[in-house]
Amino acid sequence: MSELAIDLEFILGRYNYWLFSILMMTGLYITVSRGNLIKKIVGLNIFQTSVFMLYISLGKVTGGTAPILTGDPDTVYSNPLPHVLILTAIVVGIATTAVGLALVVRIKETYGTIEEDEILELEHDMDFGNGAPQGGSRA
Amino acid sequence: MNANLVGIAIIDIVFFTLLVLTAVAIIRQRSLFAVAMLSGVFSLLSAGLFVTLDAMDVAFTEAAVGAGISTVLMLGTLALTDKDEMKRKRSALLPLLVCFVAGAALIYGTLDMPPFGAADNPVQTHVAPEYIERTPAEIGIPNIVAAVLASYRGFDTMGEVVVVFAALVGVLLMLGTTGRPSGKRKE
Incomplete structure (x- = not known):
């Protein structure tokens, strides 16, 4: 009986981390396996958000409340530091997403496609196809 | 509990x-x-x-x-x-394998972590209690997160603003309407 109780406590103490790892890997899978550049950025966002969740769950105190002062000296507060860190990270994250999406728009203008496979084919043609410049497109 | x-x-x-x-x-x-x-x-x-x-x-x-x-x-x-997204020709087996291995490694790593929500975790006992204690006396606003973000860690937040500015400049340089011929570029 006591063995089972300890196991339950162990799982309750860590299941949060496991759930976020699974979510993180879903984001990684989208980023790596999909060829569409916009979908890759969405996958990166999922990856990023699950890292945020991991940080926030580290700061949670059971029975605690949001770190806003209540005036009652017995109140238990969750840790405010991960919250501050992740607030900054969210804003920086949207800035990098914006740069990534701007790059996608420029790639579409130059190559006429946002699929990774087609871009690689076009680049191969530029380097080795008919009428390729001496030394390839990157010369 | x-x-x-x-x-x-x-x-x-x-x-x-x-x-x-x-x-x-x-x-x-x-x-x-x-x-x-x-x-x-x-x-x-x-x-x-x-x-x-x-x-x-x-x-x-x-x-x-x-x-x-x-x-x-x-x-x-x-x-x-x-x-719309195009259907991809190459197989998605290798990415799946990589994700499973990386996920298993991450979950193995969490087995040594302190339990979720315990008040005596190392993360709760270092500097956080100090911020909670000093905020009412030194800053005088109830929201501790705002106090840390804007006052104790104000320089970090300024760094964040610099990053956002740099991103804005980058986007404008890439997509700005000036200095770029309209329509498709000719190589």
């Missing part, structure tokens, strides 16, 4: 199930418009999860920035690019 933990676990698992369903829908969906909307749904659900984890300020920001601005940016990009 234990009943409290189980209650939190149930709410967390409901939110988590919805998040995974959204992520799987994003994997399977080929219409990029639907993908952009689903990524907004994902951000909103994670904002809900942040509320259950006591992070109100983070939930506000995630709902406004993740579900709001991010979706608008995606839709703007969609208007300038494609509407």
Whole structure:
């Protein structure tokens, strides 16, 4: 009986981390396996958000409340530091997403496609196809 | 105490199930418009999860920035690019394998971590109590997160603003209307 109780406590103490790892890997899978550049950025966002969740769950105190002062000296507060860190990270994250999406728009203008496979084919043609410049497109 | 933990676990698992369903829908969906909307749904659900984890300020920001601005940016990009994702020829087996191995390694790593929610975790005992103690006397506002963000760690926040400015300059240089011929570029 006591063995089972300890196991339950162990799982309750860590299941949060496991759930976020699974979510993180879903984001990684989208980023790596999909060829569409916009979908890759969405996958990166999922990856990023699950890292945020991991940080926030580290700061949670059971029975605690949001770190806003209540005036009652017995109140238990969750840790405010991960919250501050992740607030900054969210804003920086949207800035990098914006740069990534701007790059996608420029790639579409130059190559006429946002699929990774087609871009690689076009680049191969530029380097080795008919009428390729001496030394390839990157010369 | 234990009943409290189980209650939190149930709410967390409901939110988590919805998040995974959204992520799987994003994997399977080929219409990029639907993908952009689903990524907004994902951000909103994670904002809900942040509320259950006591992070109100983070939930506000995630709902406004993740579900709001991010979706608008995606839709703007969609208007300038494609509407649908192409089916890929190469197999997705290797990425799947990599994700399973990396995920297993991460989960193995969590086995040594201190339990979720315990008040005596190393992360709770270092500097956080000091901030909670000193904020009412030194800053005098009830929201500790705002006090740390804008006052104790004000220089970090200034660095964040610099990053956002740099990103804005980068986007303007790449997409700015001046100095670029309209229509397709000729190589």
